[in-house]
Amino acid sequence: MALITKIREKSGIAAAAIAISLVLFLVGSDIFQGKSSLFGSSSQEVGQIAGESIMIQDFQKKVEEATANYTAQTGKGPSEQEAASIREQVWNQFVLDIAYKKEFDALGLKVSEEELIDMVQGNYIHPSVRQQFTNPQTGQFDKTFVIQFLKNLKTMPAQQQQAWAAFEKSISQDRIRSKYENLLRLSNYVTQADAQKEYQAQNSKFNARFLFVPFFSVADTTVKVTDAQLEEYLAKHKDQFKGTNTRSIQYATFPVIPTKQDTAEFYTQIKKLAKDLAVAPNDSAFAMLNSDVRTPYLLPYAEIPAAVKTMLPTFQVGGIYGPFKEGLTYSIYKYGGVKKDSLFTMRASHILIAPANKSDSAKAQAKQRAEAILAQVKGGGSFETLAQMNGMDGTAQNGGDLGYFKNNGGMVKSFEKALFGFNGTGLMPGVIETDFGYHVVKVTDAKTNTSYKLAAINKTIAPSQATLDKVFTQADAFANANGTVGAFEAALKKDKSIIMMRADRLQENSSAVNNLANAREIVRWAFDDNTAVGDGSKKVFEQDNQYIVAFLTGKTEKENVKVEDFRIELTALVRNEIKGEQISKKLAGIKGTLEQIAQKYGAGALVETVQDQTLAGGMLNTAGPDAVALGRIAGLKNGKRSAVFVGDNGVFIAEKTGGVAAPALADYSLYKNQIQMMGVQRSSFYINEAIKENAKIVDKRYKFY
Known part of the structure; x- marks a missing residue:
């Protein structure tokens, strides 16, 4: 009886314990991951803008919407780089919606319904609307397209209606921002004394x-x-x-290189594919099916790899040739003959000498200079060097190389006519005149309208899984044995074969570390609150054909500038x-x-x-x-x-x-306008920086992406 009484006394405690356990079970994972509102939700905060917290759930929802729009427009999902760009656009939209909006509201700036209608279908059409509703046949904006679209909008799918609403919001915000920036630009005033001072500085x-x-x-x-x-x-x-949040790291790299056995197995595979390609009834389909890198069956001469070009005259129809090596990719070809095209292709280099203006004297001077350069080339001068020294367009730095081009109107008509009228290769005898100036031209690949039937199997040699596992085991053992920078440096002294790299002052949102293109995981580890200076990553990071073990060697903080920084x-x-x-x-x-x-x-x-x-x-x-x-x-x-x-x-x-001293002027308006124009050009940047600084933006995206 006493025992039963004791059980009853304890039953309340037991029930409470069970209830607490149940609650902990339901929210435990969130608590221990810092996600529970019981202990605050700072770990779920992706940033702060003007005192407002941006939570990861809200931010990610916007990112997913933007990603869906991108996929709908392009027909494909975004790459890693494009995904980063989408996240940046979403973040900037938050800045606009919060920080900028506070400034807009303080001044009472807005876009009325009437103004929005005018921007879409009135007299002052917004540039984005013009772009969206340009007639593809005429290349001109057609307002009737807009009106017809709006008439049918209510019958369109909900997703399309939402997209249009978002579009109208974006052009409204753009208009308000323009109003705001124009107001501030008008406050940029240049005094007579400023203009006079600038005049004296330039002319005294x-x-x-x-x-x-x-x-x-x-x-x-x-x-x-x-x-x-x-x-x-x-x-x-x-x-x-000014302080910034940065991290500096050292890291050991463990490259994964195919072994002799991997190479032997690869060659065996290539030989078998060559035999199968020789008897394949549909050689182009077989090649496409078995290639790591697919190439077209019909190739113009310009697109054939250089190593294959040199052997091309020896190819016979039905023959198998190769393997040809380019980097880590090996290619074998089955030759199917040639096909004549309607267009010709050629390659050339040029040196453009443009006249200073459109006057006859300027043109004569430019022509005289071009002819002098032509004479230098004929006398044995290096075309490439002379192009780098004298060329007046973007090709100069590449020795004047124009690459391959066709006679399809891609070049200026007079230039195209002269080049495709030239037979063979070498320096053209005279300069060519176009609207751009005078050209000294060297044909580097003669014109041809021949395409080649080449069924190509391109295979990239790669390490086997056994090789990958072996190198990973080495990297993992190194990470576990060297958990600090001190241990890492000691290991470097003992083993000179370890490849050590360093990267200084990585930014929070950096996606690359030196030549490691997609290294966000390493950057996130370096910025993790639990990673202290001197710590090793313990985890092995996989990067292309190598494994990485990283060590945090230094950090700087925005709010705490130190001499060491x-x-x-x-x-x-x-x-x-x-x-x-x-x-x-x-x-x-x-x-x-x-x-x-x-x-x-x-x-x-x-x-x-x-x-x-x-x-x-x-x-x-x-x-x-x-x-x-x-x-x-x-x-x-x-x-x-x-x-x-x-x-x-x-x-x-x-x-x-x-x-x-420069003589006094009656009118300094020219110099006043110069200063004013410089201020206007810089104002948008300065306004943006001032608003962001005033909003005390805290960006924590690096913790999540």
């Missing part, structure tokens, strides 16, 4: 002689910089050193300050002419002369465009010498030997 000229002792003339090793000096400099110049930059600046003081002190005690002072100072001191310099675009020989020195010299009176002063790049004593 001076001559000068100066003694210059560059900072680099004093060896860095002779100047000791202490941490206390770096701390002091940083404290005085905080505005110049900018040690190299700070050291250079402080060292130059010290050098400036030392050089100035030595120069101050020397009297005489500039030449005498330089001689007494000794090695490193230079005396130089400049003529017709301006404050806006001056160049002081060895010192370059030293702004401090230019300002000090321009401010001297003619015939006067300055005291010793420190410039951007060294220490100076300057004498102004002459100068002519």
Whole structure:
């Protein structure tokens, strides 16, 4: 009886325990993953904008909607790079919806229903509407297309109606943003004094002689910089050193290379495919089915790999040729003969000399220069080098190479006619005139209208699963044995075969680490709150044909700028300050002419002369465009010498030997407009930066993607 009473007494406790256990079971995983609202939901926060939290669920929903729209428009899912771009667009939309909207609302900016109608089908059509409703036959915007679309909108699927609503919202926001930016642009005012100052800076000229002792003339090793000096400099110049969240890592790479056995098995496979291709009833279909990289059956000469081109004259119909190697890909071909096309293909290089303007004299000068270059090439000069030195279009850096092109109107008519009228290869005898200027041309591949029937099987040699597993086991063992940077560095000293790389100052949203293109997993690990400086990844990261073990070696924080974050930059600046003081002190005690002072100072001191310099675009020989020195010299009176002063790049004593101030103008509007235009061009960027700074944006996307 006593036992029963005892059980009853304890039954309430038992029931409570069961209830608590049930609750923990239901929410436990969320609690321990930081997702439960019982303990806050900061771990689910993807960012903050103007004090508003953006939760990952809301952000991801928008990303999924944008991804669905992208897929519907393109007919394919986004690549990793495109997915990152979509997430960036969604984030910017949140910034617009929250941070910008607060500014818009404060000024009462909006787009009325009447204005929206006008933007879609009225007198002032929005550019996006024009783009969407351009008649494909005429290439012109057709308002009747818009009106017809809107009449049918209610009968369209819900998804299409939602897409149109989103489109109208986007053009409304774009219009409000334009209004806002235009308002702020109107506040950009340039005074008469500003315009006059700019005019003088561009047009007043001076001559000068100066003694210059560059900072680099004093060896860095002779100047000791202490941490206390770096701390002091940083404290005085905080505005110049903005903090950012970055991480620095070192990592060991374990490349996965096919073994001899992998290679032997691959060659066996290639030989079998070659035999099967030889007897395949439909050789092109068989090749497509068995290729890692598919290529068309009919190939113009221009698209045939170089190694195959050299052997092409020896090919016989029905023959099997190869394998031809390009990188890690091996190709075998079955030759099926040739086919004549209606269009010709050729390859050429050119050197374009464009006239300075459309006048006859400018054209004559351009033609004369082109003919002189043609003569140089005929005399044995390198076409590629002359193209790099003289070419006036984007092909110059590639030696003038235009690549392969057809006679289908892709080139200017006069240029195309001249080239396709030329037989063979080599330098064309005369220059070719087009609307762009005068061209010196060398045909590098003769015109042809022949396509080749080539059934190609392209196979890429790859390591076997056994090889992959073996290398992974090595990387995993290394990660477990070396959990810290110290252990990693010790391992490097013992084993010189370990490949070590480093990556400094990775950004939160970086997707690449050096040449590792898709390395978000490594970056996320480096920025994880649980990863401390000195930690090893323990986990092995897979990257293409290699495995990675990473170690966190450094970090910087936006809100906590330290000397270590900018040690190299700070050291250079402080060292130059010290050098400036030392050089100035030595120069101050020397009297005489500039030449005498330089001689007494000794090695490193230079005396130089400049003529017709301006404050806006001056160049002081060895010192370059030293702004401090230019300002000090321009401010001297003619015939006067300055005291010793420190410039951007060294220490100076300057004498102004002459100068002519620009004459006063009755109207400075040209210079006023220049300054105004520069302000307008920059305003959009500055507005965006100011709004983002004011919104105190915290971006935590790196924790999730």
